[in-house]
Amino acid sequence: MKKKLSASYQFAVVVILLVVGAIVNVYLPWYVMGLVFAALAAVLGLPSGSGFRLGFVSGFLLWSLAAVLVNVQHPSSLPERMAKVLPLGGNVIALYAVTGLIGGIYGGIWLWAGARLRQKS
Amino acid sequence: MKSIKSIIPLICALLFTYALNRSWGTTPPFGKLLSPFHGFWVNAENPETEEASLELLKIPGLQGEVQVIYDEMGVPHVFAKNDHDLFMAQGYLTAKDRLWQMEFQTHFAGGRISEIVGEKGMASDQFQRRMGSIYGAEKSFEGMKEDPKAEEALNAYSDGVNAYISGLSERQLPLEYKLLDYKPETWTPIKSALFLKNMSFVLASGTDDLKMTNILRKYGKKVAEDLFPNYPFEESPIIPVGSPIDFKPVPIPAGPADFTGLGSSMMTPEKDPNIGSNNWAVAGNKTVSGLPILANDPHLTLQLPSIWYQMQLVAPGVNVYGSTMPGTPNVIIGFNKNIAWGVTNVGSDVLDWYQVKFKDASKREYWHDGKWKKTTLRIETFKVKGKENFVDTIFFTHHGPVVYLSHEKPFRSNIPVGHALRWIAHEKSQEMTTFFQLNRAKNYDEYKKALTYYSAPAQNFVFASNEGDIALWVNGKFPLKAPLQGKYLMDGTDPAADWQGFIPQEHNPHVKNPVRGFVSSANQFSTDPSYPYYLGWQYAPSERGRRINERLAIMNKINMDSLRGLQNDNYNIRARKVLPLLLAQVKASSPAQEKGLAMLKSWNLQNAPESIGATIFENWVLYLQDAVWDDEFAADEKVPMNRPALDRLIHMMEAEPQAVWWDNVKTASKKETMQYMISGSFVASMDSLAKKHGPMGPEWAWYKHKQTGVRHLIPGMDALSRLNIPIGGGGSIVNASTTKTGPSWRMVVELSKEGKPKAYGVYPGGQSGNPGSAHYDDLIDTWAKGELRSLLYLENPDQKSNRLRKKIVLSSK
Numbered sequence: 001m002k003k004k005l006s007a008s009y010q011f012a013v014v015v016i017l018l019v020v021g022a023i024v025n026v027y028l029p030w031y032v033m034g035l036v037f038a039a040l041a042a043v044l045g046l047p048s049g050s051g052f053r054l055g056f057v058s059g060f061l062l063w064s065l066a067a068v069l070v071n072v073q074h075p076s077s078l079p080e081r082m083a084k085v086l087p088l089g090g091n092v093i094a095l096y097a098v099t100g101l102i103g104g105i106y107g108g109i110w111l112w113a114g115a116r117l118r119q120k121s
Numbered sequence: 122m123k124s125i126k127s128i129i130p131l132i133c134a135l136l137f138t139y140a141l142n143r144s145w146g147t148t149p150p151f152g153k154l155l156s157p158f159h160g161f162w163v164n165a166e167n168p169e170t171e172e173a174s175l176e177l178l179k180i181p182g183l184q185g186e187v188q189v190i191y192d193e194m195g196v197p198h199v200f201a202k203n204d205h206d207l208f209m210a211q212g213y214l215t216a217k218d219r220l221w222q223m224e225f226q227t228h229f230a231g232g233r234i235s236e237i238v239g240e241k242g243m244a245s246d247q248f249q250r251r252m253g254s255i256y257g258a259e260k261s262f263e264g265m266k267e268d269p270k271a272e273e274a275l276n277a278y279s280d281g282v283n284a285y286i287s288g289l290s291e292r293q294l295p296l297e298y299k300l301l302d303y304k305p306e307t308w309t310p311i312k313s314a315l316f317l318k319n320m321s322f323v324l325a326s327g328t329d330d331l332k333m334t335n336i337l338r339k340y341g342k343k344v345a346e347d348l349f350p351n352y353p354f355e356e357s358p359i360i361p362v363g364s365p366i367d368f369k370p371v372p373i374p375a376g377p378a379d380f381t382g383l384g385s386s387m388m389t390p391e392k393d394p395n396i397g398s399n400n401w402a403v404a405g406n407k408t409v410s411g412l413p414i415l416a417n418d419p420h421l422t423l424q425l426p427s428i429w430y431q432m433q434l435v436a437p438g439v440n441v442y443g444s445t446m447p448g449t450p451n452v453i454i455g456f457n458k459n460i461a462w463g464v465t466n467v468g469s470d471v472l473d474w475y476q477v478k479f480k481d482a483s484k485r486e487y488w489h490d491g492k493w494k495k496t497t498l499r500i501e502t503f504k505v506k507g508k509e510n511f512v513d514t515i516f517f518t519h520h521g522p523v524v525y526l527s528h529e530k531p532f533r534s535n536i537p538v539g540h541a542l543r544w545i546a547h548e549k550s551q552e553m554t555t556f557f558q559l560n561r562a563k564n565y566d567e568y569k570k571a572l573t574y575y576s577a578p579a580q581n582f583v584f585a586s587n588e589g590d591i592a593l594w595v596n597g598k599f600p601l602k603a604p605l606q607g608k609y610l611m612d613g614t615d616p617a618a619d620w621q622g623f624i625p626q627e628h629n630p631h632v633k634n635p636v637r638g639f640v641s642s643a644n645q646f647s648t649d650p651s652y653p654y655y656l657g658w659q660y661a662p663s664e665r666g667r668r669i670n671e672r673l674a675i676m677n678k679i680n681m682d683s684l685r686g687l688q689n690d691n692y693n694i695r696a697r698k699v700l701p702l703l704l705a706q707v708k709a710s711s712p713a714q715e716k717g718l719a720m721l722k723s724w725n726l727q728n729a730p731e732s733i734g735a736t737i738f739e740n741w742v743l744y745l746q747d748a749v750w751d752d753e754f755a756a757d758e759k760v761p762m763n764r765p766a767l768d769r770l771i772h773m774m775e776a777e778p779q780a781v782w783w784d785n786v787k788t789a790s791k792k793e794t795m796q797y798m799i800s801g802s803f804v805a806s807m808d809s810l811a812k813k814h815g816p817m818g819p820e821w822a823w824y825k826h827k828q829t830g831v832r833h834l835i836p837g838m839d840a841l842s843r844l845n846i847p848i849g850g851g852g853s854i855v856n857a858s859t860t861k862t863g864p865s866w867r868m869v870v871e872l873s874k875e876g877k878p879k880a881y882g883v884y885p886g887g888q889s890g891n892p893g894s895a896h897y898d899d900l901i902d903t904w905a906k907g908e909l910r911s912l913l914y915l916e917n918p919d920q921k922s923n924r925l926r927k928k929i930v931l932s933s934k
Contacts, residue, residue, distance in 0.1 A: 025158035031138050066157035074165040078893035084840030099155045113130035
């Protein structure tokens, strides 16, 4: 069974995920965001087909933008140093991307998992 | 079927999250680490603004209010109402800037690195514990507790550290915890003892007894004593020659019977011989101000976070500024209104080995003084990360721990197997009391009294007061030995080989207000051979000491800047002597060599950062020593040996051009001469430089060849280190910056009659241990340039200064 989601609906889902994700991340351990994404997917009854994609976009945006924001608010040499530790040749843009990527996969996989659970019941 | 399919994504998500929530070997936990809300991003700190700010912090346990004012370097100036609060604040504030380092260093000292890095830390951990690091810390802790003030300081400091730890959330953890994926544990007072005992490991664990015994076994006593003399040909001892002795010496023990021993052991890297230090104080009649000026620069492994942390500690009865060691209360090197003091290491022999004869394989009994005596056992448990606990048994004779049994492979090549260790670091001691009292001392008598509590690692305590006194005590607990006792491995069955008590502390070498108008030390021989006791046969090479003494002797109208200049002196006194001897033996046989010789001939003997002459000279001397000694004294895998000192080789060049040692015994058919060896090593060293840096040019600059770096405590963590620092100097240079070691804190203090001392200082690091802070390494450039920062000495918390930044008020309410 495939459900086609409207663009505005998808946009709304991403905004909700961003807002909820940010709140959860600020106050709770990092692994809680996944559980909350899964719960949201189940509550909203998202189709599993778009679960990963929407979760990925939300996670990617949330983590990469938050990283940029932290670095703008607290400028330091740390991101550059960490971009050497990881190792990304000291490229901070790449570090934003990797941060976003991890956040994206993490958000995507949980939103997908939540959507699949709901479909079953 | 369908239900299983819908569970699979959930399992995937759980596995993914689990995998990114923990470290895998050295791979950090990526999820936790990269999260911009929890991971390393959070550790970024804003650079400080010039605006003053005020923060209130609640710390349960404080008795009163503590005011803390940070200056622009990030140095906290602490004003407390009593000693308890002062030390609690010291613990809290040090942890705030340096928690990870404090814990990591004490984990290392206590042989617990494998708890963090797993099995690869085991060999080092076992070595630390077999050497008795925890045993020594326990004994030392017992001694510290005998002084109620020291005990109060230790407990309050510990409470302060714990107050900081308990207020930390996971996302506030220092970066290294996030990288290595672990959490800080509760601090305990014994960790402070472990840290202090580890300084004996750093400074007083050098031991050549095994290598000397191997030489004794191969070449006999005559050669061993000839090539490894017990006083250098060139020296300028710390206590000026001819200083009167103001005590009646106690009788010297007869000493043990001759003993050759079994020698042995195997090969691994060992401690850096370049760890040393400089200090001096000049009397008022040599200074512009008319009051003494004191300078100190201890040379240690250059590390980030720095081994030092600057603080000003003020409470009723004390107002002291200086460098503290994260992990221990008090200021270690510093000054107060009336006095200034500093330390350099004493190279006395305080570590000896006794060949043990066990009765049988159970090792429950050993032979000593004509009877079987019982060993004692100590069980050490290692909690290795990712593995089962490892339990180790250490056997102790009355001498100390048997560090390695006969069948075991030692962690370092200079550690003999089957020998018990007698080491000053295992004695009960009260170093804390010394520093507590020095922080508060007002004059020479109080300084002198403070030193009576100190045992190890022995230090040259330089001193100056605003009463005009300068002094230096070679201070520590020194075993009372027969001459040369412990130069070689000793017989553990012979009671005459045991240490026979200690030299009375008041007989330690000392000098006060000498006629020459200055006192100084640079790890060289404490005294000339006329001193009535035997302290050791081998000290650091004399070059730094000789250079400092020849400069101070002719310097007049001294001010702080001229002493800063002396701390940064790059003059190569070794080259002054050796270079003409070398050049006399060499003729160039290629244009490149011609250029090299021309460069050496025009060299101004300064190991300046850009100098090419310094690179060629230093490299040549290394190659020459390898060429002369490696055939007879190369560290064979099974029979490691010492190599004669450069001082001895210079004597050979000057006085023994026919010595057998010039010949390379590995070329049986040929007999090499001195000239052949010197010119051959020049060619080899020039070739190696060309291979490494290309044709002679700017790439041959001394600093590029030497590669001084300040490295993060985690090995290989280059991104958190500062490498290739443009600084001159070298191992035998007053500016003793080598590849990995160097002046770890430079301080110059001018005392004042009015109790307003002026001081300058710098260390190669920064106040913060956080790589995300602007204060992580902000002092390194100043240090490399040879400059110092003015140190802000406040008299009260309300004093105005444009250097003051944020203020924190700590209180329990």
